[in-house]
Amino acid sequence: MIKKVDHIAVLVPDLEEARRFWVDALGLELERVESVPEEAVDIAFLPVGDSEIELLQPTDLESGVAKYLAKKGAGMHHLCFEVDDIEATLARLRAANVPLITETAKVGSSGKKYAFVHPKGTGGVLVELYELV
Amino acid sequence: MIKKVDHIAVLVPDLEEARRFWVDALGLELERVESVPEEAVDIAFLPVGDSEIELLQPTDLESGVAKYLAKKGAGMHHLCFEVDDIEATLARLRAANVPLITETAKVGSSGKKYAFVHPKGTGGVLVELYELV
Numbered sequence: 001m002i003k004k005v006d007h008i009a010v011l012v013p014d015l016e017e018a019r020r021f022w023v024d025a026l027g028l029e030l031e032r033v034e035s036v037p038e039e040a041v042d043i044a045f046l047p048v049g050d051s052e053i054e055l056l057q058p059t060d061l062e063s064g065v066a067k068y069l070a071k072k073g074a075g076m077h078h079l080c081f082e083v084d085d086i087e088a089t090l091a092r093l094r095a096a097n098v099p100l101i102t103e104t105a106k107v108g109s110s111g112k113k114y115a116f117v118h119p120k121g122t123g124g125v126l127v128e129l130y131e132l133v
Numbered sequence: 134m135i136k137k138v139d140h141i142a143v144l145v146p147d148l149e150e151a152r153r154f155w156v157d158a159l160g161l162e163l164e165r166v167e168s169v170p171e172e173a174v175d176i177a178f179l180p181v182g183d184s185e186i187e188l189l190q191p192t193d194l195e196s197g198v199a200k201y202l203a204k205k206g207a208g209m210h211h212l213c214f215e216v217d218d219i220e221a222t223l224a225r226l227r228a229a230n231v232p233l234i235t236e237t238a239k240v241g242s243s244g245k246k247y248a249f250v251h252p253k254g255t256g257g258v259l260v261e262l263y264e265l266v
Contacts (some may be wrong), residue, residue, distance in 0.1 A: 004182025005138060008212060010258055018256050025229035026214075026260075027135055028221070048138025048214065050183055074208040074257035079141060081159075081181065089160070096158035102260055123151050124207035125143055125157075 002089075003082040007052040008129050011069050011077040015044050015057045022046055028053060038109075041065055078116070080128035086113045089129055093117060105131070135222075136215040139263050140185040143203050144210040148177050149188045154178055161186060171242075174198055211249070213261035219246045222262055226250060238264070 012018035015033065019097035023030045028046040034044050044055040056077060058066035069076070083089045086105045095098060102115035117127040145151035148166065156163045161179040168175050173196035177188040187209060191199035201210070219238045224235060235248035236249045252258040 002181055003187070005141065005186075007185045008138065008141060008209075010256070012256050020229075021255050022229060025226055025231050025254075027225065048135055051138045053138075074210065075252070076258055081211065092160065093158055096153070098154060098158050121158075122154050123143070123145050125209055 001084045003084055005051045006080040006082040007054045008079055009056050009128075010052045010057075010075065011056050011065065012074050013054075013057065013069060015042060015055055018055045018057075019044065022053060022055065035059070036109075039063075039065070076128035078128050080092050080114075082104075082130050082132065084117060084131070086129050086131035090115055093121070096098045098122070105129075134217045136217055137214040138184045139213040139261075142187045142189050142210045142261075143208065144189050144191075144198065145207050146190065146202060148175060148188055151188045151190075152177065153186065155186060161208055165260045168192070169242075172196075172198070174223065201220060211259035211261050213247075213263050215263050217264070219262050219264035223248055226254070231255070239260075240266075 022028050030046050030050055031045045033042060033044045040058055040060040041056045042059055046053040058069055060066060090100065098121035099118040101118050105113040105115045107113055111133050113131040113133060115129050119126050155161050161181055164176045164178045164180050168176060171192040173191055174189045175192055179186040191202055193199060214221050223233065224226065231254035232251040234251050238246040238248045240246055245265060246264040249264050252259050
């Protein structure tokens with residue numbers, strides 16, 4: 001079961017500059033900024049309702065996310081849903097021949113399980129699935 | 134105050150095809166499909182948590198949204214927040230020199246007030262604001 005939109009990730013070249021719109025002007029709360037070296041990004045977490053906006057600033061020019069930013073420009077990067085059972089969701093997607101970037105769910109530093117669905121299979125949206133453990 | 138993510142709009146060339154991923158494979162519920170001739174789209178509403186995914190299929194090849202689809206391809210199109218006071222939010226954005234597409238909130242057919250913020254001012258994201266009335 002898909003429980004909710006966990007977050008919408010927005011790729012930005014500079015967190016300080018992005019903060020001027022999302023926090024100072026729009027009025028979202030900046031909960032924290034976290035460095036995630038294994039994904040080569042610094043992330044600003046802006047909770048809103050029962051979801052979050054995550055602002056992602058690439059920290060390594062050679063990373064995939066930095067190249068995506070250079071090629072496509074700033075904007076929405078991926079959409080993450082919280083699911084109750086990520087393995088069951090991945091199995092259902094595989095059965096429907098939806099291409100996955102992450103064939104088996106990874107376990108993040110905080111213990112959460114996550115996986116990415118290829119935009120080719122969703123109609124152009126990079127979709128992340130996330131299971132709290 | 135920003136209350137929540139109201140919806141994420143995903144631009145698709147064909148609702149039936151998009152439904153195969155979002156509903157049949159991923160498992161979101163299809164609540165309804167609505168024709169919105171004044172915006173030249175058919176919209177499928179897929180509620181999830183306290184937000185919605187809205188799939189937008191252009192119905193007029195000459196419309197801005199059809200041209201956007203032809204130019205940029207399918208994918209996330211805009212991000213809509215529910216706010217408690219849209220006029221106050223627009224005033225705050227104007228005071229911060231954020232460019233607006235909709236200078237004064239419009240009133241939709243269902244009575245809701247809405248406005249769009251220009252992606253130039255948000256760092257690349259087309260942001261919609263929405264006030265229930």
